[in-house]
Amino acid sequence: MAFHYMRISAAFAVAFMGISLPAFAQTAGAPSLSMPLDCEMGRTCWVQNLVDIDTGPARVDPFCGAATFDTHKGTDIRVATIAEMKKGIDIKAMASGTVLGFRNDMDEALIVDGEGRAVVKGRECGNGLVIDHGNAWTTQMCHFAKGSVTVKKGERVGRGQVVGRMGLSGMTAFPHIHVTVRRGKGVVDPITGASVGRNCNPNASTSATLWDAAARTQVVAASSAVIKTGFSSAAVKGVDVIRDTVPTISTDGPLLFFANLINLKKGDRIDLVLKGPDGNVLVESKGKPMPAPKATWTTYTGRRGKPESGTYRGEVRLIRNDRVIDIKGANVTF
Template sequence: MTHARAALAAALALISSVPPAGAEDFRLSVPLDCTLGETCFIEDYVDNDPTQGRHRDFACGINSRDGHKGTDFALLDFGAIGEGVSVLAAAPGVVKRTRDSMPDDRLMRGVTSENACGNAVLIDHGGGWQTLYCHLRLGSVSVAPGDLVQPGDPLGLVGLSGQTNHPHVHLTLLRDGQVVDPFRPEATGTCGDPGPSLWTEPPAYTRTGLVTAGFSDAVPTLQAVGDGSARRPTLGPDEAMVVYAHLGYAQPGDVLTLSAESPAGTDLFRRAITLDSDQASQMQALGRKAPPSGWPAGEYLGRARLTRDGKVIAHRFAHVTVSN
């Protein structure tokens, strides 16, 4: 028997030998080689509101997106893509399928509903359980169909493939082909008291979140931020440059840091703002006028980072292009 056939036989034997797993004995570990609250955070959860056009996370909070089918573990720095951050198997199983052919493209050119997951790994855990890992870096997938993996085994590196414009790994949990929210496994599709989760070490949750962040040419109103009219994808070289952030359920004492970087990676402005309001919805902005010679042409990166007691609880990137 060849090595490939032997590996496949072992994989099939493992699948057939795993007894059907219920929510009481199936567990997940964090699928990213990072420290939550320091080098990464959970950006979006499974959407537990089946109504089209609306969303809510498992705790009835705002930290999800309409129709979102997984949990997003996001990095805080684009530079981490080049350095390499490992995507990790969340549970023992057998690699079922992989894809490693899509470019890392923040503009998402060539992305369709069929390849929105980007470079990916699908793992079968037996008992109907599967995990899907999306947006890996091109050329980084380090496993192949039939490989046996254990929790913490590297699968590849975080990238920008598929439908994403920032570095994160999207983890979808399936049972018998249906999405399961690991934070609310017994009642996915509803929200409230979550009960037991499927995490070996449940990540901390906060209802506070950053709804959005973006660039504008002036300090916008909350209404303009909410309806999207404030966002400017491009700016002229002589226009003011403003980074704004829309926050939900922030607490007094939370610290919001707003900043912008030039195409060369140097800071244009940065400020840490200690919040003193517990409004359910608020907006903060920071910016500066164009220099006398105008902004150099290129892509500018904005950041909105929210911390509580020194831990990162929310983060958003923003992008704008200056063209002469």
């Protein structure tokens, strides 16, 4: 079947299912949406991308930030690494409804280059499904593991029912689930209730949110956060962190402490510190202000030479407007 969501319009609903979807712009009669994953926001999962509210070539999230990309039609909730994903992360229906269509047979791969993007062109959603919630409201969930979809077209599903498992099908540069909310043909941001084409607002109200009472405490904005820390004996790239292929630690050194962060804003700073077994600071790195927003960023600090016996600790601080907004650390023992 053809799933033509993610980067394009509601062509799947119109062409594949043979239905006509009227266009709406308000949230009247909208379903109340529960979390599609069992995770703790800010600790085991994070909001990477929001809806691109702008209809032009710019990328603008509903809060006038850059936590999106051009024509992005949904909310991306991610985990840090493929290893975390492989533990088995169930995807649940966010509200009751009827399955309009699904895909379940697409292979999985991490997309890191143009060749990979070409392979999934027109099928960016990968494996997933569309659920009709009534009153012309639908939700689409993407990037399921191959063969994990548990429901069929026309089947009734209940809120919280497991409908699949997170995977790497479609346009996946990191492990995540993509959620698109539509009323008719129009994409609606579930956090603010705003439809695509509305002006962004840095102080946008969430009073019209589609998330239910429990979910709205977790999905309130894009996550600016440290999502992974650790140690290595060589330079670390972001894709290494995602793939869990960070260079192993050598007892002969050098010793590097790394941090992987998401959704940095212009002016944000990253401070790193490495402490020795006696608690004294061995290396301290004061980051310069970010010259532009960064969707992801990997940084590290460390020292040459063979580490002495004992426990070393690395810490990272994400600083915005002179205030620490996230701090994480890791230990390693020789």
